[in-house]
Amino acid sequence: MSISQAIGPHLPFLRRYARALSGTQDSGDRYVAASLEAILEAPEEFPRDVEPRVGLYRIFQKIWSGAQAPYEVPEEADDQRVKVTQRRLSSLTPRSRQALLLTAMEGFTREEAGQILDADEDEIMGLLAKAIEEIDRQTATDVLIIEDEPIIAMDLEGIVEGLGHKVAAIADTRSSAVAAARSHNPGLVLADIQLADGSSGIDAVTDILNDFEVPVIFITAYPDRLLTGERPEPTFLITKPFQEATVKAAISQALFFESSARMN
Template sequence: MSLGQQLHPHLPFLRRYARALTGSQAHGDTYVRATLEAIVAAPDEFPRDVDPRLGLYRTFHAIWSSSHLEDSPGAASTGARETIANARLSRITPLSRQALLLTAMEGFSDEDAAYLVDVGPADIESLVNEALKAIEEQTRAKVLIIEDEPIIAMDIETIVRDLGHDVTAIAVTRDEAVREARAERPGLVLADIQLADDSSGIDAVKDILSEFSVPVIFITAFPERLLTGERPEPTFLITKPFQRSTVKAAISQALFFDEATAPA
């Protein structure tokens, strides 16, 4: 099996991670493209002593780290480096949040996460704890949940409230979601893709975003369908079935970027 065939199944999830890390679909996909360009340009430098997924994320992190320091020759093509340079964030995701996303959202072990961010395995736990402490200090937000499965909706509501946020409503259809958003403007939206009346959570979110800006986290059992990189897609995405820690990390990261870009 070629290296490309080995890496292909992992690309949607690298896109998810890159978008969550950068807070932007465009920026995240730029880093993924630069990663693939680097692999194509120097396939012999791809880590062969680890699982292909681990090697892919390791290469991504090399691109990510170098783009926030100095452009390193050979890290990626000149065009890719220039694109990244133009897309640099004003507020970089701290190492602690990288550790949290890698373990809670991407499911890497502490040992693998340590390898990816180039720290000692013992450091990952402290980094994650640092991120969790920062989460506790985040400003409280009003959250609209768009989810038609009652058990899942209740589970999400519990997680949201336990994080100290308020739930404005739980909507089960597109029309109800738009109505609830207008009634009490949320600071965050968590939306399932397929809703009770066969309407779409994506369409509900588009309707809401046409009226005001708000960070959105999508929830789906089929993430690969929304992470192709070929059209406008979610920046933050949770895969069903989800872990509590995954939802917590996604909510925190979405609000982190929302607060970072808010007017002073």
């Protein structure tokens, strides 16, 4: 099997990780593109001692690390929100966030995360502990949950409140979600894409974002429907069935980028 065949199925998820790490689709995709170019230019250097998915993320990690030390905001990043986020990323414990995203969101074991980050298991455990501390320090906010399955909505409510946030409302249709957003002005939205009356969580979020800016985390059993590369994609995407740690990691990252923008 060729390298392209081996890593092809994993590219949508690497793009998800890159966006969560960098904060924007454009920035994340640039890092992924640079990683693919590195593989094409020197295929003999692709790691053969690990699974292809681990090797792909290891190559990405080398590209990302090389850009971070020292890190300079690219000249083309004229959006102030992007600039502030990039500055924050260059100064706030990036490895702890990477360890958390790799294990909680991407589903790697601690051993595999260590192979990607070139760290032993003790360091990975320390990075994860530090990441949890960062989650605990997040500023409390009101959260809108858009979810039509009551049990899942209850699970999300418990996770959100366990992190010190408040659930402003739970909506199960596009119209009720938009009405709740306008009424409560939430600081974060957790959204399913298939809602009770056949409406779309994507459309609900589009309506909400037309009114005001708010970070959004999509939660879906069909992530491939949103990772097509054919339209603007969500920065934060969680696959059902989800783990509590996955949701915590995504909430932490989403609020990190939002607070970065507001610090300007």
